[in-house]
């Protein structure tokens with residue numbers, strides 16, 4: 001499906017990003033993986049190379065303009081093209097009501113979850129335009145569509161990312177770069193584990209109950225949706241946000 005293509009995945013050391021990078025490699029892409037967590041990024045690299053996949057690790061902080069441009073430059077030096085970008089790196093951030101949220105917490109979430117995705121696109125789009133175009137998938141959230149008490153910065157960033165995705169799609173689709181988003185509901189990843197939401201049975205059941213399908217999602221279920229949007233099978237789809245949410249937003 002992706003033979004001869006180069007795909008970049010940010011936040012690839014963990015969860016949804018790792019699963020997406022592994023699946024892209026299985027489907028023939030040369031995969032550039034990036035994250036701030038170098039140790040777990042090396043684990044993802046090993047998972048891919050052990051299966052015979054082509055992979056290059058480029059640790060980078062997506063909220064740093066210099067590190068993001070360096071990541072795309074290194075990709076071009078090695079592969080001379082970029083066909084697919086999955087802008088996935090993100091954090092949950094602090095939990096507090098809007099009036100109690102700290103400025104520092106707000107800036108951190110917005111810098112990583114919204115500015116970071118813009119910086120990635122700012123560098124990826126020009127190199128895609130120089131070749132045969134490309135496909136970008138930004139990872140937003142159900143919380144890009146609906147509110148969630150005590151997560152004002154995260155909700156604002158994820159709503160913003162849907163608008164940014166639509167805008168970039170308007171600007172670049174006719175030039176060959178499709179831009180879409182995937183909006184997962186609650187997925188079993190370290191992000192939820194670290195927030196203590198999976199270890200407490202009552203908290204976990206409370207989350208499960210929000211999903212009409214009756215369970216939380218798995219990273220590969222999100223990766224499969226990302227891969228479809230990234231592939232030529234979705235050639236007429238752009239500016240779209242695909243809910244992968246077990247019915248969460250259908251209530």
Ligand code: NAP
Pocket residue numbers: 010011012013014015016017034035036037060061062063088089090091092112116139140141142183184185186187188189190191192
């Ligand atoms: P995860 O397991 O925590 O993986 C995210 C990865 O991104 C981590 O390795 C993290 O490193 C890394 N990262 C954090 N800040 C970064 C930065 N500034 N630059 C580069 N990498 C950075 O989370 P996940 O659940 O797979 O989430 C992936 C994406 O899906 C996020 O955008 C998230 O908002 C979105 N999402 C997740 C869920 C869910 O329920 N899991 C639901 C909806 C949307 P550290 O661990 O060191 O921070």
